[in-house]
Amino acid sequence: MFANLVQFLSNGTNVAFFVFALFAIGGAIFMISFTKVVHMVTAMAFTFLSLAGLYVLLQAEFVAFVQVLIYAGAVSILMIFGIMLTRHDKEESQPNRPLHNILLGIGTVGLFGILFYAIQNANFAPGEFHPGEDNTMEIGKLIFNQYVIPFELMSVLLTVAFIGAIIIAKREED
Amino acid sequence: MVSAYSQYAWLIPLFPLLAFLILIAIGKQLKAFGVYVSVVCTLVSFVLSVLVFIERLGGNMEGYTWNQFKWLQLGDVNLYMGFEINNLNALMLIIVTLVSLLVNIYSKGYMDGDDRISVFFAYVSLFTFSMLGLVISENLLMLYIFWELVGVCSFLLIGFWFRKPEAKAAAKKAFIVTRIGDVGLFIAMLLLFWYIPGHALDFASIHNAVADQQIPGHIVTWIAILIFVGAVGKSGQFPLHTWLPDAMEGPTPISALIHAATMVAAGVYLVARMYDIFLASPEALAVVAAIGGFTAIFAATIGIVQNDIKRILAYSTVSQLGYMMMALGIGAYAAGIFHLFTHAFFKALLFLGAGSVIHAVNTQDIREMGGLGGKMKVTAWTFAIGALALSGIVPFSGFWSKDAILTEAFHHNQLLFWVGLIAAFFTAFYMSRLFFLVFSGKQRSEYEAHESPVSMTFPLIVLAVLAAVSGFLFTPFNGWFGSWLTGRTVTEEASAIVMILSTLAGLAGIGLGWLMYGKRSVSAEAVSGRFPQLHTLLYRKYYIDELYDFVFVKPLKKIGRVCHAVDVYLIDGIVRLLTGAGLSLGKFAIRIQNGQVQSYGLIMLLGLLILAVALAGRRFI
Amino acid sequence: MTDAIVTPYLTLGAILFCIGLYGALSKKNAIIVLLSIELMLNASNLNLVAFAKMGVNPSLTGQIFSLFTISIAAAEVAVGIAILIMLFRNKGTADVDEMDSMKR
Numbered sequence: 001m002f003a004n005l006v007q008f009l010s011n012g013t014n015v016a017f018f019v020f021a022l023f024a025i026g027g028a029i030f031m032i033s034f035t036k037v038v039h040m041v042t043a044m045a046f047t048f049l050s051l052a053g054l055y056v057l058l059q060a061e062f063v064a065f066v067q068v069l070i071y072a073g074a075v076s077i078l079m080i081f082g083i084m085l086t087r088h089d090k091e092e093s094q095p096n097r098p099l100h101n102i103l104l105g106i107g108t109v110g111l112f113g114i115l116f117y118a119i120q121n122a123n124f125a126p127g128e129f130h131p132g133e134d135n136t137m138e139i140g141k142l143i144f145n146q147y148v149i150p151f152e153l154m155s156v157l158l159t160v161a162f163i164g165a166i167i168i169a170k171r172e173e174d
Numbered sequence: 175m176v177s178a179y180s181q182y183a184w185l186i187p188l189f190p191l192l193a194f195l196i197l198i199a200i201g202k203q204l205k206a207f208g209v210y211v212s213v214v215c216t217l218v219s220f221v222l223s224v225l226v227f228i229e230r231l232g233g234n235m236e237g238y239t240w241n242q243f244k245w246l247q248l249g250d251v252n253l254y255m256g257f258e259i260n261n262l263n264a265l266m267l268i269i270v271t272l273v274s275l276l277v278n279i280y281s282k283g284y285m286d287g288d289d290r291i292s293v294f295f296a297y298v299s300l301f302t303f304s305m306l307g308l309v310i311s312e313n314l315l316m317l318y319i320f321w322e323l324v325g326v327c328s329f330l331l332i333g334f335w336f337r338k339p340e341a342k343a344a345a346k347k348a349f350i351v352t353r354i355g356d357v358g359l360f361i362a363m364l365l366l367f368w369y370i371p372g373h374a375l376d377f378a379s380i381h382n383a384v385a386d387q388q389i390p391g392h393i394v395t396w397i398a399i400l401i402f403v404g405a406v407g408k409s410g411q412f413p414l415h416t417w418l419p420d421a422m423e424g425p426t427p428i429s430a431l432i433h434a435a436t437m438v439a440a441g442v443y444l445v446a447r448m449y450d451i452f453l454a455s456p457e458a459l460a461v462v463a464a465i466g467g468f469t470a471i472f473a474a475t476i477g478i479v480q481n482d483i484k485r486i487l488a489y490s491t492v493s494q495l496g497y498m499m500m501a502l503g504i505g506a507y508a509a510g511i512f513h514l515f516t517h518a519f520f521k522a523l524l525f526l527g528a529g530s531v532i533h534a535v536n537t538q539d540i541r542e543m544g545g546l547g548g549k550m551k552v553t554a555w556t557f558a559i560g561a562l563a564l565s566g567i568v569p570f571s572g573f574w575s576k577d578a579i580l581t582e583a584f585h586h587n588q589l590l591f592w593v594g595l596i597a598a599f600f601t602a603f604y605m606s607r608l609f610f611l612v613f614s615g616k617q618r619s620e621y622e623a624h625e626s627p628v629s630m631t632f633p634l635i636v637l638a639v640l641a642a643v644s645g646f647l648f649t650p651f652n653g654w655f656g657s658w659l660t661g662r663t664v665t666e667e668a669s670a671i672v673m674i675l676s677t678l679a680g681l682a683g684i685g686l687g688w689l690m691y692g693k694r695s696v697s698a699e700a701v702s703g704r705f706p707q708l709h710t711l712l713y714r715k716y717y718i719d720e721l722y723d724f725v726f727v728k729p730l731k732k733i734g735r736v737c738h739a740v741d742v743y744l745i746d747g748i749v750r751l752l753t754g755a756g757l758s759l760g761k762f763a764i765r766i767q768n769g770q771v772q773s774y775g776l777i778m779l780l781g782l783l784i785l786a787v788a789l790a791g792r793r794f795i
Numbered sequence: 796m797t798d799a800i801v802t803p804y805l806t807l808g809a810i811l812f813c814i815g816l817y818g819a820l821s822k823k824n825a826i827i828v829l830l831s832i833e834l835m836l837n838a839s840n841l842n843l844v845a846f847a848k849m850g851v852n853p854s855l856t857g858q859i860f861s862l863f864t865i866s867i868a869a870a871e872v873a874v875g876i877a878i879l880i881m882l883f884r885n886k887g888t889a890d891v892d893e894m895d896s897m898k899r
Contacts, residue, residue, distance in 0.1 A: 126853065
């Protein structure tokens with residue numbers, strides 16, 4: 001087994017993958033285990049960034065860029081805004097629900113076990129991947145030729161979402 | 175001509191049944207009119223029985239049988255229901271319907287004013303129906319069904335005044351003790367069913383099977399003894415006699431109808447009906463005779479010291495039934511049935527007379543009565559006739575029937591003859607004691623006595639006439655009854671010794687009773703004062719009730735308590751456990767329903783896992 | 796690129812998803828719940844992009860798909876935060892435990 005691991009790590013790509021994966025998982029675990037809410041958001045941002053790096057490894061540069069922009073940027077800031085507008089104390093006090101947490105732990109581990117088992121036993125014969133010269137241009141070509149309808153729908157959805165958010169969070173005129 | 179009326183004999187039990195149904199349905203609204211419903215229906219049955227009887231007098235020995243109603247089919251065994259009329263049946267029909275009719279008329283006067291009177295008449299009609307059905311049954315299974323039904327009616331009627339705890343206890347005792355006998359009859363029935371080829375239970379098949387000797391000898395003895403056990407229960411022979419005296423808690427007309435004339439005669443009737451089986455087994459006959467003879471003298475000795483007027487008569491009934499069984503046991507079939515016939519009349523007369531006395535003075539203790547002869551002339555005269563008949567004084571019916579039995583005993587079994595003679599002496603003694611204490615002498619307590627109404631005295635007079643003259647049907651000079659009943663010419667051997675001895679015994683008993691209680695020249699304490707323990711032993715009925723209580727009743731009650739404890743703690747405990755489990759499961763599950771999304775999400779996750787494992791996990795099993 | 800297999804990426808996605816699930820179902824603050832949901836969405840995005848390169852039928856469709864997913868997730872976060880602010884105004888707290896109107 002260790003021979004496999006060493007051989008795996010001899011490839012540079014794999015080392016990069018390993019590092020990014022470690023950061024991502026680390027960020028997620030820290031998010032779970034920090035007590036202060038702001039720390040949690042920070043750790044989450046760290047995870048987002050690591051994922052962006054993984055996307056670059058997967059030759060999806062545009063997606064990586066968008067990930068950084070939207071997630072590590074907008075979503076994290078939105079979360080912090082939410083914390084700012086709703087918080088009464090700084091701490092995330094632990095709820096005392098031992099049974100719930102134990103069952104949840106078992107469930108999660110079980111789910112992971114099932115997924116892991118499925119992944120290991122599945123046989124994905126990879127095909128040939130032609131990424132093209134410029135990822136952004138390729139993606140642009142695809143969006144505006146083949147997937148233009150979903151694109152338009154997406155714009156409608158975003159409009160509705162932001163109008164809805166404003167209406168929901170509007171302060172009532174007293 | 176043979177079957178002109180016999181084929182309608184199935185109607186005879188149906189009229190009282192109709193009366194029962196009517197009275198149960200609308201008795202409350204009818205109130206006193208319900209009496210007439212019952213009387214009319216019984217009258218119709220009586221008329222039909224007379225017609226059937228007259229037809230049977232024709233002398234044709236062939237019975238009429240109809241058994242076409244297929245009641246039950248078990249595989250290849252068919253059970254039929256039907257009815258049968260032969261000479262014995264026809265005689266029993268007369269006895270039952272006549273006594274029932276007279277008791278119905280009598281009860282109109284006796285139970286007048288009781289607020290449950292229509293229920294009473296309903297039960298009496300039901301009893302009449304059951305007894306008639308029993309008598310004309312064509313097969314043993316049907317007889318058993320009516321046998322049980324008669325027991326139920328007896329239970330209902332003994333416990334008629336159910337607010338009295340003694341009545342309730344007596345009713346239970348009667349039913350349970352007779353039930354013990356019924357088990358014997360049932361086992362006999364099972365044995366017969368097993369051994370008779372074709373699994374038929376009708377009396378003709380039984381007769382054929384025994385005649386052809388298709389049942390092994392020892393089995394026949396067992397069957398006969400078990401049938402006799404059933405008769406012992408129903409007819410109150412030793413050792414199952416304890417219920418009959420206690421049954422006197424019921425109204426007096428009931429004691430007359432059921433416990434003197436008819437139901438207790440059912441045991442004798444059963445033995446007579448199955449006589450073929452008994453004849454095939456001399457051991458069984460010996461058992462029957464022995465128990466009958468023992469019971470006769472045993473009950474008579476208890477009767478001489480009792481103070482309750484009805485109890486004396488009850489023990490007298492037990493004793494006379496012992497005579498009948500003894501007669502059947504020694505082979506005197508005609509004599510036994512004849513005694514049944516005469517006994518029905520004079521015992522019913524005596525009970526109804528006692529009821530008349532009780533109705534007048536409101537007490538049943540003869541020590542508190544006295545001097546009623548002057549004020550209740552009809553009752554006194556009819557009672558005297560009945561007492562003389564019972565004591566076996568010529569020319570009343572009891573003399574002829576008892577004499578027939580004693581003559582047969584004299585020729586076949588000397589021991590039983592002397593037993594019967596001594597019992598006759600005691601019988602005469604306690605009857606005269608009873609008569610003199612109640613009707614003669616001075617009034618011993620405060621009461622205003624007057625004669626009973628016509629509805630009560632009319633049956634007394636009819637029965638008195640019958641008690642006087644019915645004896646002439648079967649005398650040593652006229653063997654008609656015996657020939658008619660058995661189909662063989664039966665000449666009763668006239669034995670002068672027996673006649674003289676029995677008359678002497680009767681007169682001695684009456685004389686002693688008169689001396690002690692009528693003229694008071696011999697002290698009543700002469701014997702009892704010198705042997706007080708003997709007196710107590712007899713008064714307490716040989717402590718048999720106490721013995722039964724100690725041996726059977728108390729252990730059974732203990733077992734009952736144990737079972738009750740098991741029921742309460744074990745069975746109920748299991749039930750409570752289950753309900754508790756259900757409840758706690760519910761209480762536990764309530765905690766899941768707390769309205770929080772995260773709990774629901776958790777449950778969804780767990781459900782998803784279970785589903786995934788269930789669907790895809792088969793490959794690992 | 797020969798020798799590139801998809802399994803490590805899928806495993807990583809699974810790990811991130813499970814961690815996000817744990818967080819979503821056990822944290823008390825509603826903001827953190829939303830954050831964990833975002834983590835789960837990211838994990839699925841990773842799956843999509845990995846299959847885009849190394850799946851059975853590799854093409855850029857997977858990346859397009861993941862772009863759409865990202866934008867929908869962003870919209871959902873916006874609306875979610877708005878709802879959360881509204882809830883905070885009404886109930887005075889952002890605890891998930893207090894939101895139990897579904898009890899009856």
